[in-house]
Amino acid sequence: xxxxxxxxxxxxxxxxxxxxxxxxxxxxxxxxxxxxxxxxxxxxxxxxxxxxxxxxxxxxxxxxxxxxxxxxxxxxxxxxxxxxxxxxxxxxxxxxxxxxxxxxxxxxxxxxxxxxxxxxxxxxxxxxxxxxxxxxxxxxxxxxxxxxxxxxxxxxxxxxxxxxxxxxxxxxxxxxxxxxxxxxxxxxxxxxxxxxxxxxxxxxxxxxxxxxxxxxxxxxxxxxxxxxxxxxxxxxxxxxxxxxxxxxxxxxxxxxxxxxxxxxxxxxxxxxxxxxxxxxxxxxxxxxxxxxxxxxxxxxxxxxxxxxxxxxxxxxxxxxxxxxxxxxxxxxxxxxxxxxxxxxxxxxxxxxxxxxxxxxxxxxxxxxxxxxxxxxxxxxxxxxxxxxxxxxxxxxxxxxxxxxxxxxxxxxxxxxxxxxxxxxxxxxxxxxxxxxxxxxxxxxxxxxxxxxxxxxxxxxxxxxxxxxxxxxxxxxxxxxxxxxxxxxxxxxxxxxxxxxxxxxxxxxxxxxxxxxxxxxxxxxxxxxxxxxxxxxxxxxxxxxxxxxxxxxxxxxxxxxxxxx
Amino acid sequence: xxxxxxxxxxxxxxxxxxxxxxxxxxxxxxxxxxxxxxxxxxxxxxxxxxxxxxxxxxxxxxxxxxxxxxxxxxxxxxxxxxxxxxxxxxxxxxxxxxxxxxxxxxxxxxxxxxxxxxxxxxxxxxxxxxxxxxxxxxxxxxxxxxxxxxxxxxxxxxxxxxxx
Ligand SMILES: Cc1cc2nc3c(=O)[nH]c(=O)nc-3n(C[C@H](O)[C@H](O)[C@H](O)COP(=O)(O)OP(=O)(O)OC[C@H]3O[C@@H](n4cnc5c(N)ncnc54)[C@H](O)[C@@H]3O)c2cc1C
Ligand SMILES: Cc1ncc(C[n+]2csc(CCOP(=O)(O)OP(=O)(O)O)c2C)c(N)n1
Numbered sequence: 001x002x003x004x005x006x007x008x009x010x011x012x013x014x015x016x017x018x019x020x021x022x023x024x025x026x027x028x029x030x031x032x033x034x035x036x037x038x039x040x041x042x043x044x045x046x047x048x049x050x051x052x053x054x055x056x057x058x059x060x061x062x063x064x065x066x067x068x069x070x071x072x073x074x075x076x077x078x079x080x081x082x083x084x085x086x087x088x089x090x091x092x093x094x095x096x097x098x099x100x101x102x103x104x105x106x107x108x109x110x111x112x113x114x115x116x117x118x119x120x121x122x123x124x125x126x127x128x129x130x131x132x133x134x135x136x137x138x139x140x141x142x143x144x145x146x147x148x149x150x151x152x153x154x155x156x157x158x159x160x161x162x163x164x165x166x167x168x169x170x171x172x173x174x175x176x177x178x179x180x181x182x183x184x185x186x187x188x189x190x191x192x193x194x195x196x197x198x199x200x201x202x203x204x205x206x207x208x209x210x211x212x213x214x215x216x217x218x219x220x221x222x223x224x225x226x227x228x229x230x231x232x233x234x235x236x237x238x239x240x241x242x243x244x245x246x247x248x249x250x251x252x253x254x255x256x257x258x259x260x261x262x263x264x265x266x267x268x269x270x271x272x273x274x275x276x277x278x279x280x281x282x283x284x285x286x287x288x289x290x291x292x293x294x295x296x297x298x299x300x301x302x303x304x305x306x307x308x309x310x311x312x313x314x315x316x317x318x319x320x321x322x323x324x325x326x327x328x329x330x331x332x333x334x335x336x337x338x339x340x341x342x343x344x345x346x347x348x349x350x351x352x353x354x355x356x357x358x359x360x361x362x363x364x365x366x367x368x369x370x371x372x373x374x375x376x377x378x379x380x381x382x383x384x385x386x387x388x389x390x391x392x393x394x395x396x397x398x399x400x401x402x403x404x405x406x407x408x409x410x411x412x413x414x415x416x417x418x419x420x421x422x423x424x425x426x427x428x429x430x431x432x433x434x435x436x437x438x439x440x441x442x443x444x445x446x447x448x449x450x451x452x453x454x455x456x457x458x459x460x461x462x463x464x465x466x467x468x469x470x471x472x473x474x475x476x477x478x479x480x481x482x483x484x485x486x487x488x489x490x491x492x493x494x495x496x497x498x499x500x501x502x503x504x505x506x507x508x509x510x511x512x513x514x515x516x517x518x519x520x521x522x523x524x525x526x527x528x529x530x531x532x533x534x535x536x537x538x539x540x541x542x543x544x545x546x547x548x549x550x551x552x553x554x555x556x557x558x559x560x561x562x563x564x
Numbered sequence: 565x566x567x568x569x570x571x572x573x574x575x576x577x578x579x580x581x582x583x584x585x586x587x588x589x590x591x592x593x594x595x596x597x598x599x600x601x602x603x604x605x606x607x608x609x610x611x612x613x614x615x616x617x618x619x620x621x622x623x624x625x626x627x628x629x630x631x632x633x634x635x636x637x638x639x640x641x642x643x644x645x646x647x648x649x650x651x652x653x654x655x656x657x658x659x660x661x662x663x664x665x666x667x668x669x670x671x672x673x674x675x676x677x678x679x680x681x682x683x684x685x686x687x688x689x690x691x692x693x694x695x696x697x698x699x700x701x702x703x704x705x706x707x708x709x710x711x712x713x714x715x716x717x718x719x720x721x722x723x724x725x726x727x728x
Contacts, residue, residue: 130577304630305629305630
C-alpha cells in the first residue's frame with residue numbers, strides 16, 4: 001500500500017493502539033493534522049501550550065501505563081515541549097513525541113521555525129530520531145513506541161521534516177513488530193543472583209524493603225505484596241513508589257527521604273538488610289551518602305544497570321524486570337523452609353513501633369487559621385481516598401504525599417525527579433482523559449498553578465471536570481521554608497504579593513470557584529466542590545508559614561531529622 | 565586511572581554526538597577518541613581513553629551500553645590487549661639538522677613521508693610512550709606542528725568485539 005508520510009504516521013498510531021494524541025499544530029505538521037482530521041479512531045486534544053500537551057500525555061501514561069503520545073510543530077513547538085520531555089525522562093515515563101521539522105533540504109539553513117530538535121532533546125529523552133527518508137518512517141515510529149515502553153521506560157522523540165510527511169512509501173501493518181539488534185533490555189533476573197538473595201534474606205535480623213517508581217512502572221504491585229508478606233519486614237517507599245504497596249498495610253512505614261517519616265528514616269538507618277526494588281537511591285532519599293543505611297547489606301532489583309551502584313554500592317544486584325524477578329524470588333521463598341529458617345523480627349518490630357509512636361506527622365490544629373495538612377486530610381476523608389491524586393511541586397506536594405495515603409498504583413501522579421512546577425494541571429487533564437469516570441483531584445500551589453494556568457481552557461473545551469485544591473499561602477512555600485531554615489528567614493523573592501482572584505479566574509473559564517479562609521469552611525468547601533458539576537477551583541487560604549516536617553536538611557544523614 | 569574502552573556502534577548519523585554528549589553531560593573525561601567505520605560500513609568502532617576510578621568507569625561502560633545504537637562495550641583494561649597510536653610530526657630542518665632528524669626517525673623505526681629542502685614530515689606508530697619519546701627528541705630540532713590519532717586498541721587472543 002503506497003501512502004504519504006502523514007498517512008503512515010496515522011496508520012502507525014492505529015497499528016500501535018494509540019487512541020489519544022495531545023498536541024498543538026503549526027506549519028510543519030499540517031499534513032499530519034490533515035490526516036488526523038480525516039481519521040475517526042484518534043482523539044486529538046488541543047492544549048493551550050506545548051508544555052501542557054507533554055504533561056498531559058505524561059499524566060495519561062502514568063494513569064494508564066500506556067505510551068503517551070504528543071504532536072508538536074517545529075522550532076518553538078518543539079522547544080516548548082522540552083520541559084515536559086525532561087519531566088517524563090527523569091521519572092521514566094513512556095511517551096512518544098512527534099515533532100515537525102523544516103523540509104529536509106532546508107535543515108541547517110536557519111530556516112523559518114527551525115530548531116535542532118534532535119540536538120536539544122538528546123539528553124532529555126531516552127532516544128530520539130530524525131527521519132530523513134519516508135521509507136524509514138514506519139520502522140522508526142514502531143521502534144520509538146517499543147523503546148518508550150520497554151526496559152526502563154522513557155520518552156522518545158521522532159523529528160519529521162515536512163517533505164517526509166508528503167513523500168510516499170509502502171506501508172504494511174506489522175502489528176508493531178520491531179527488531180533492534182543493539183537494544184535488548186534484560187527481563188529475567190540472573191538465576192544465581194536470585195538464589196543468593198535468598199541467603200541474604202534468611203540471615204537478616206533487621207530487614208527493610210525500600211520500593212520505588214519501578215514497582216509502578218513494572219505493574220508489579222501484586223508480586224510486591226506477596227513478597228513483602230512472605231518476608232514480613234517493614235516497607236518504605238519513595239515519593240515515586242507511593243501506591244505500589246497499600247499504605248494501610250501494617251508493614252508500611254511511610255515515605256523515606258528528605259520529607260520521609262521518622263520511622264522510615266530511622267528504620268533505613270538501622271536495618272541490616274535493605275532490599276531496594278525499582279528505586280534509584282536519589283539524593284533526596286539517601287541524604288548524606290556515607291551514612292545511608294550504614295549497617296546494611298543491600299540487594300537491588302532494577303532493570304537499568306546504570307541505576308545499580310551509581311550512588312550507593314550494592315552488595316547484590318539483580319538486573320531484570322521487577323515483575324519477573326519477584327515472581328521467581330517469591331516462588332523460591334514459597335517452596336522452601338524460609339518461614340522456619342528466617343530470623344525472629346520481634347525485637348526489630350518493637351524498635352519500629354517505638355519510632356512510630358513519635359507520631360511525626362502530627363500537627364497543631366487551629367480554630368482560626370487553616371493548616372495546609374488539614375486540607376489534605378479532609379480531601380482524603382471526603383473523597384474516601386478514592387480519587388486519582390495529581391500534584392504540582394512544592395510544600396503542597398509533600399503534604400499530599402504525607403496526608404493522602406495511597407492504596408493502589410497509578411493513582412498518584414507527581415513530578416519527582418525534575419520537580420516541575422506547572423506539571424499538575426495538564427497531568428490531571430491527561431489522567432481525566434484516560435479515566436473520564438474517575439474522580440481526579442489536583443493539589444496545587446498558587447505558584448505552580450500559574451505556570452500552566454492556560455490549560456483551564458483545555459479542560460473546559462473537552463469537558464474534563466477535575467477538582468482543583470489550591471493550597472494558597474501566597475508564598476513560593478517550599479522556597480520560603482528553605483529560606484526560613486537556612487537563610488535566617490530572608491525571604492528573597494519567594495513572596496507572591498499578588499495572585500489572581502482564583503474565584504473570578506474560575507468564572508472567567510466558565511468553571512466554578514470556592515474560597516475557604518477558616519478551618520470550619522474546609523470540609524464544607526470540599527463537599528460543595530465534589531457535589532458541583534464540572535471543574536471547580538478551591539482556593540484554600542492557609543497558614544502562610546507552615547513547614548513540611550520531618551525534614552532532613554540537604555547533606556545531613558537520614559536520621560538527622562528536623563521534627564515538629 | 566586511564567582506561568581504554570572499545571565501543572561498537574551502529575554507523576548512523578548522530579551516534580558520535582550521543583557518545584560525546586554522554587561524557588559531557590555526566591562530567592566524565594575523554595582523553596582521546598578515535599572512530600571509523602568497520603566491516604561493511606554498517607557499524608563503527610570507537611576507541612576512547614578515559615580517566616576515572618573503578619566506580620566511574622563502571623558507570624561509563626553501563627551508560628554507554630544504555631545508548632540505543634551501541635552494540636557492544638568493552639573495557640580493555642580488564643583484559644590483555646595491544647594498543648597503537650600514530651603521530652605525524654613536521655620538522656623544519658635545514659642543513660646541519662637534517663641528518664639528526666633522519667637518525668632519530670630511524671631509531672624509532674618511523675618513516676619520512678614528506679620531504680622538502682627545508683622540512684620533513686615523520687610518521688611514527690607505536691604506543692603512546694614511544695610517540696612521546698620521539699617527539700621529545702625532535703622538538704629541539706624545530707617542530708612546526710604535530711598531530712596524533714589517539715589510541716586504537718584491541719584485546720589479545722581469538723575473541724573479538726564484533727563477533728562473539
Ligand atoms: C520538592 C520535592 C521533594 C522531594 N522529597 C522526596 C522525599 O522526601 N522522598 C522521596 O522519596 N522522594 C522525594 N522527592 C522525589 C525525588 O526527587 C525522586 O524523584 C524520587 O526519590 C525517585 O524515586 P525512585 O527512587 O522511586 O525512582 P524513579 O525515578 O521512580 O525510578 C525508578 C527506578 O526503577 C527502575 N525501573 C523502572 N522500570 C522497571 C522495571 N520494569 N523493572 C525494574 N526496575 C525498573 C528504573 O530503572 C529506576 O531505577 C522529592 C521531589 C521534590 C520535587
Ligand atoms: C519550573 C520550576 N521553577 C522553580 C522551581 C523551584 N521551586 C520548587 S518548589 C517552589 C515553590 C512552589 O510554590 P507553590 O507552587 O506556591 O507551592 P508551595 O510550596 O507554596 O506549596 C519553587 C519555586 C521548580 N520546582 N520548578
